[in-house]
Amino acid sequence: MFVKHVEFENYRNLKNSVFDPGKGINVICGDNAQGKTNLIECLWLFTGGRSFRGSKEKELIAFGETNAVIKTEFFSEGREQTIEINIEKGKRKATLNGVPRNYLSEIVGKFCAVVFSPDHLTLIKNGPDERRAFIDGAICQTDAMYALLLSRYKKILNERNNLIRYIPQDRSLMETLSVWNETLAAAGSKIAARRAEYVRKLNLPAISFYDGISKGRERLQIEYRMNCKADQNGDEKEIYNKTLEKLINKQNEDISCGYTTSGIHRDDLMIKINDKDARSFGSQGQQRSAVLSLKLAEAAVLGEEKKEAPIILLDDVLSELDVSRQSYLLTKLSGMQVFITCCEKTVSSENVVYVENGILSEDKEV
Ligand SMILES: Nc1ncnc2c1ncn2[C@@H]1O[C@H](COP(=O)(O)OP(=O)(O)O)[C@@H](O)[C@H]1O
Ligand SMILES: [Mg+2]
Incomplete structure (x- = not known):
């Protein structure tokens, strides 16, 4: 375009x-x-x-x-x-x-459009929220339904959090919690599977751009890391099972914290340069090149899916x-x-x- x-x-x-x-x-x-x-x-x-x-x-x-x-x-x-x-x-x-x-x-x-400005270094420097937002924003540009999935997940998460806060006063609500666990795991596994698929598409172009920018001296690796510890190549069913299992295991912890401590709202995009976490060990220049490579890869994937750059x-x-x-x-x-x-x-x-x-x-x- x-x-x-x-x-x-x-x-x-x-x-x-x-x-x-x-x-x-x-x-x-x-x-x-x-x-x-x-x-x-x-x-x-x-x-x-x-x-x-x-x-x-x-x-x-x-x-x-x-x-x-x-x-x-x-x-x-x-x-x-x-x-x-x-x-x-x-x-x-x-x-x-x-x-x-x-x-x-x-x-x-x-x-x-794909935008890159010095502010985007926060993609590496800041916490996982921004990396998830990067993936989510990129998917939204080609898949309008995905935004609905995200807002549905947010709603379910809010409902579960509200319920959790009432449980200490009314233990009978525990029964309802299992329904929310399943609903949350179902909505979450759809999102995580979609994000993991997107990161797989991003992988090759991102590596290749980084290779070009660093003149072949350094290697970039990216991986979608799930809080439920499912494999990034795992299918939706596997992600669902592992997410649900963790939600159940952490139920009591959630109740004492007053919020949901596990789920796809805790997933992250791991970015490594030469096998080391770019967030902790990357120089300013390496971090900038890594973000630029991710953005160029985003453009490449977007161009492929939309059939126009x-x-x-x-x-x-x-x-x-x-x-x-x-x-x-x-x-x-x-x-x-x-x-x-x-x-x-x-x-x-x-x-x-x-x-x-x-x-x-x-x-x-x-
Ligand atoms: N709402 C606004 N109304 C008028 N001027 C604005 C507004 N917001 C920012 N500016 C002005 O825009 C300029 C900054 O523009 P910017 O595009 O960031 O500069 P640069 O050319 O360095 O990229 C500043 O002079 C600032 O005062
Ligand atoms: Mg400027």
Whole structure:
């Protein structure tokens, strides 16, 4: 897919402007704090996802204004499509191809993108929540039903947690707990099987990208590690049995803690470099390369499943790579529409846009 046109109204400091990117590599150039990341963030919002900077909706609206509108025309699924997002009163509302949608989730999967910014290093540095969110977000872009599975699991987990808190006062509720164990294990095993399958798909491209970025000096390994200790290649049935077994074994512990201590909400994506946990032992550079490889692999899997490449958003990535790694990256991205921010125009591209104080222009002298 590719983006043809973008329009902003009261969006952050980009004020009221338009952007007509080219099909290949688009370089977004400018000094610090001019609006480059704002532009990348805006493109990402068309996926229906939340801001990758963790910003609240109202932070997206230009200072002093009450609403912001962003619009895009893009080419995907063999035709031109449009998305318009209106941000007002802490909410976002989307219109897809002229039809207003009730939920933002209805546009997920229409505008596919993969984003990488220095903030994404938290994928390795932080706890398992972010790694699960990475896998879940990636699956959601190709499978709308998966988001429903996730919200169902969350609901069941809440119900079980509520029940657990009442058990010390009313032991007769123990009988009901076994039903919730089964329901939770059933919903959870579907999710875990899907996540493990996704990680298997991610594996080869991720290893290959890391190999390329590290010039063959280091090896990346990824593995979906289940809290129930089922094998990552295990099927849904095996995951169900092991999850249920653990839920039952930990019942008393759960009751004394007041929440569910086992289940797929405790699973993790293990990321290793040369057999060592990248979180504890990886250098900053290794961690960055590992996340970049995961993101590129995400794009490869997404492209394969959708039968068209997603757009690639790279914020402040180039300055961190030496020239040979930069050229490796750009070669790997050829054929896709890419948006890269940088302070100096180091990449040769026909499509360069300069950002100065929120104003986009094709010439530097603005
Ligand atoms: N809601 C907003 N309204 C107006 N300006 C904003 C808003 N949010 C951020 N900014 C401004 O945007 C600039 C930062 O933009 P950013 O895209 O992060 O910069 P960079 O070019 O370094 O990536 C800052 O000058 C900040 O004041
Ligand atoms: Mg920036």
